[in-house]
Amino acid sequence: MATDTNAAAEVAAGAAPGMPQLDVGTFGNQIFWLLLALVAIYFVLSRVALPRIAAILAERQGTITNDIAAAEDLKAKAEEAEAAYEKALADARAEAQRIAGETKAKIQADLDVAIEKADAQIAAKAAESEKAIAEIREGAMEAVAEVAKDTAGEIVAAMGGKADAKTIGAAVSARMKG
Amino acid sequence: MADEAKSGGGLEFHPMDQFIVKPWFGEVGDPVHWYTITNVTVWLALAVLAILGLMVLTTSKRAVVPGKGQSIAELMYGFVYKMVEDVTGKDGIKYFPYIMTLFMFILCANFLGLIPMSFTTTSHIAVTAILGFGVFFAVTILGFVKNGASFLGLFWVSSAPLPLRPVLAIIEIISYFVRPVSHSIRLAGNMMAGHAVLKVFAGFAQVAAIAPVAIIGVMAIYGLEVLVSAIQAYVFTILTCVYLKDALHPHH
Numbered sequence: 001m002a003t004d005t006n007a008a009a010e011v012a013a014g015a016a017p018g019m020p021q022l023d024v025g026t027f028g029n030q031i032f033w034l035l036l037a038l039v040a041i042y043f044v045l046s047r048v049a050l051p052r053i054a055a056i057l058a059e060r061q062g063t064i065t066n067d068i069a070a071a072e073d074l075k076a077k078a079e080e081a082e083a084a085y086e087k088a089l090a091d092a093r094a095e096a097q098r099i100a101g102e103t104k105a106k107i108q109a110d111l112d113v114a115i116e117k118a119d120a121q122i123a124a125k126a127a128e129s130e131k132a133i134a135e136i137r138e139g140a141m142e143a144v145a146e147v148a149k150d151t152a153g154e155i156v157a158a159m160g161g162k163a164d165a166k167t168i169g170a171a172v173s174a175r176m177k178g
Numbered sequence: 179m180a181d182e183a184k185s186g187g188g189l190e191f192h193p194m195d196q197f198i199v200k201p202w203f204g205e206v207g208d209p210v211h212w213y214t215i216t217n218v219t220v221w222l223a224l225a226v227l228a229i230l231g232l233m234v235l236t237t238s239k240r241a242v243v244p245g246k247g248q249s250i251a252e253l254m255y256g257f258v259y260k261m262v263e264d265v266t267g268k269d270g271i272k273y274f275p276y277i278m279t280l281f282m283f284i285l286c287a288n289f290l291g292l293i294p295m296s297f298t299t300t301s302h303i304a305v306t307a308i309l310g311f312g313v314f315f316a317v318t319i320l321g322f323v324k325n326g327a328s329f330l331g332l333f334w335v336s337s338a339p340l341p342l343r344p345v346l347a348i349i350e351i352i353s354y355f356v357r358p359v360s361h362s363i364r365l366a367g368n369m370m371a372g373h374a375v376l377k378v379f380a381g382f383a384q385v386a387a388i389a390p391v392a393i394i395g396v397m398a399i400y401g402l403e404v405l406v407s408a409i410q411a412y413v414f415t416i417l418t419c420v421y422l423k424d425a426l427h428p429h430h
Contacts (some may be wrong), residue, residue, distance in 0.1 A: 053233070
């Protein structure tokens, strides 16, 4: 470029010393081609590029809006499903509690009957036993009186006394009552 | 300029050669008619092709989940759309294609100009003046069509004390008419200065002793120029939006 432009510089320097920007001879050329270029750019932009980009941006905005709406929808559905699940869970829990309560009541009833029966049996047995014990006690008292009379008679005899059985019996009986 | 360069100890600087408009076909120095295909034509055409590739080809799939190219196109669209909406309000949206045209053209032309050996169309005052004055006339006509004579309220600062208003009106009118000049010279000046400085540093690289410094300088300034290219496109566009806002809502 160096040699080329040097030559050009000399030529241009003759036509317009100093800045090539001030070379009025080239203004017409520049202005003509500039206007042509601007018109071309304007038509390319306003007819093709800008409507297309505007459409792309609008479409994207639409897609995003739709996606957000769809996401909200799905979220609502998920919440609904969760609520249904919670409800089913609560129902199941209530049902389980009801069944448990029923069973408990039934068992309690059975148990009460069994306890009553057992109490009655126990009471019968206790009465029987008490009777037997009373009999035994009575027998024992009699035996004690007998033994005491015999023992008293023997003791009196051993001491050299002489006592009839009737007197000893009355004395022992009086003693035992005292 | 050439003499200065010659006097610099054999160093040759031609920082402005890159801006010379010359026919693409034929000899250097051939006459440049208005219809001649020049380097301006070629680089303007490349800018159009770049925009076509950036905004049309990348979006051809119309993917809901964008790829890399489509993301860039959408980013550009969103950036300028939001700028127009924020600055001019809802009623400025219908001028969005025009502003997008300006932004995309300036951005692509600036970046294409950063390719080594390329020609920077936006470094020419003829180009930026058409853009700047185009915006100025469009906005002024639009202001009168939309608001009628009350568009002149733009120059009558009703919030200022009455004695000050005529003075302010004169200042406002001057600043209004300076707008297209600053608008176009800002862009051309930035692009031209940056590229010329790049060439000056590249010229210093001819001297072996300072070549490393010069090359590092070229790299640093190139980085800066990448920033400037984007920022100038942004500045031009947002000022256009501000002027458009003045036309749509002229009352302070």
